Amino acid sequence: MSMQIEALEERFQARIDADERIEPKDWMPDSYRRTLIRQMSQHAHSEIVGMLPEGNWITRAPTLKRKAILMAKVQDEGGHGAYLYGATETLGVTREQLIEELLSGAAKYSSIFNYPTPTWADIGAIGWLVDGAAIMNQIPLCRCSYGPYARAMVRICKEESFHQRQGYDIMLQLARGLDAQRRMAQEALDRWWWPALMMFGPPDADSKHSAQSMRWKIKRFSNDELRARFIEFTVPQVRYLGLTVPQGEIDWSEFRDVLAGHGPCNRERIEARRRAHEQGRWVREAATAYAAKQRDRELKEAS
Amino acid sequence: MSNSREWPLFEVFIRARGGLDHKHVGSVHAADARMAMEHARDLYTRRQEGVSIWVVRSSDIIASDPADADAFFEPARDKVYRHPTFYAIPDEVKTL
Numbered sequence: 001m002s003m004q005i006e007a008l009e010e011r012f013q014a015r016i017d018a019d020e021r022i023e024p025k026d027w028m029p030d031s032y033r034r035t036l037i038r039q040m041s042q043h044a045h046s047e048i049v050g051m052l053p054e055g056n057w058i059t060r061a062p063t064l065k066r067k068a069i070l071m072a073k074v075q076d077e078g079g080h081g082a083y084l085y086g087a088t089e090t091l092g093v094t095r096e097q098l099i100e101e102l103l104s105g106a107a108k109y110s111s112i113f114n115y116p117t118p119t120w121a122d123i124g125a126i127g128w129l130v131d132g133a134a135i136m137n138q139i140p141l142c143r144c145s146y147g148p149y150a151r152a153m154v155r156i157c158k159e160e161s162f163h164q165r166q167g168y169d170i171m172l173q174l175a176r177g178l179d180a181q182r183r184m185a186q187e188a189l190d191r192w193w194w195p196a197l198m199m200f201g202p203p204d205a206d207s208k209h210s211a212q213s214m215r216w217k218i219k220r221f222s223n224d225e226l227r228a229r230f231i232e233f234t235v236p237q238v239r240y241l242g243l244t245v246p247q248g249e250i251d252w253s254e255f256r257d258v259l260a261g262h263g264p265c266n267r268e269r270i271e272a273r274r275r276a277h278e279q280g281r282w283v284r285e286a287a288t289a290y291a292a293k294q295r296d297r298e299l300k301e302a303s
Numbered sequence: 304m305s306n307s308r309e310w311p312l313f314e315v316f317i318r319a320r321g322g323l324d325h326k327h328v329g330s331v332h333a334a335d336a337r338m339a340m341e342h343a344r345d346l347y348t349r350r351q352e353g354v355s356i357w358v359v360r361s362s363d364i365i366a367s368d369p370a371d372a373d374a375f376f377e378p379a380r381d382k383v384y385r386h387p388t389f390y391a392i393p394d395e396v397k398t399l
Binding site for chain 2: 023025026027072075076079082083086087089094095096151152155159284287288290291294295
């Protein structure tokens with residue numbers, strides 16, 4: 001029996017080494033399946049929770065155009081969550097289980113969304129830096145070994161580029177504005193710079209899942225490599241805005257605190273999700289009841 | 304599987320432009336076919352990615368088994384003569 005598993009695992013790794021894609025019904029090691037369920041569902045949860053800090057600003061965005069743009073962006077985030085939940089379900093978990101894990105607090109999501117958005121400039125900084133860092137992380141995932149994940153990522157990456165550019169556009173407008181607006185832009189940059197750099201995960205030496213994920217081609221570049229590339233791309237963009245790159249070092253104790261649930265908004269975010277889920281319950285139940293009634297009616301007419 | 308209040312799953316196929324095939328793009332949960340159609344529109348065509356959508360209950364799809372793929376597709380493996388390149392035609396013969 002174990003001989004058989006070993007042979008299957010060997011063939012599985014050979015397929016990955018040959019850059020073949022693994023599809024839902026293909027044989028895969030349990031640990032590969034579990035790793036993907038964890039990573040993909042965390043990714044899906046992050047998209048869903050990511051709607052909250054920005055959703056806060058839809059009614060307060062300064063113009064009708066900015067409101068419409070922000071609404072489109074938040075809808076995209078919801079869409080990305082749905083693509084990723086769908087892709088995760090192909091691994092044999094249900095949507096209900098996944099949502100339950102998020103609402104109960106059992107599942108993790110990206111720490112970045114536990115930071116507050118006190119000014120309009122934060123919305124600019126999120127689009128530019130947070131979506132920018134997300135793109136940097138996500139582009140290699142378009143070639144990830146698991147087919148449904150890779151395909152969802154292709155779709156997501158196409159849409160993220162608008163998010164990053166609209167964020168930079170907000171920053172650009174503030175940077176060209178009054179002193180107070182420039183100050184607001186700089187303060188938002190100062191707030192988001194470090195958390196954005198933390199989005200690439202702990203330093204390579206402390207990254208416990210990395211080696212296996214690399215072997216499985218779920219991950220293709222190390223945390224530190226991607227972080228360095230992000231800084232290289234972003235620093236000239238900061239300079240163009242006439243803003244100053246924050247000086248110092250990443251505070252990893254902050255990263256661990258936020259991850260452990262002690263960030264500024266962890267509790268608020270999950271409570272907002274729970275409330276939305278509760279408030280939507282009657283809609284879901286009504287739709288289910290309506291569908292059942294229609295089915296009964298059709299059956300009666302047919303008989 | 305959950306026993307479930309969960310809405311059934313539908314697979315979504317989209318025709319990107321007139322003249323092209325419908326292509327599988329992903330899936331949606333919905334209470335019924337009409338809702339599946341609306342969810343598919345909201346989820347997969349926010350940027351005019353389609354001119355036509357099909358939704359199919361995932362449970363109605365019958366798929367080949369990847370474990371049997373070798374045997375299942377075996378009959379086509381030794382029929383190279385089905386390809387035009389199998390036939391050596393002299394260079395002098397044109398438009399063939």
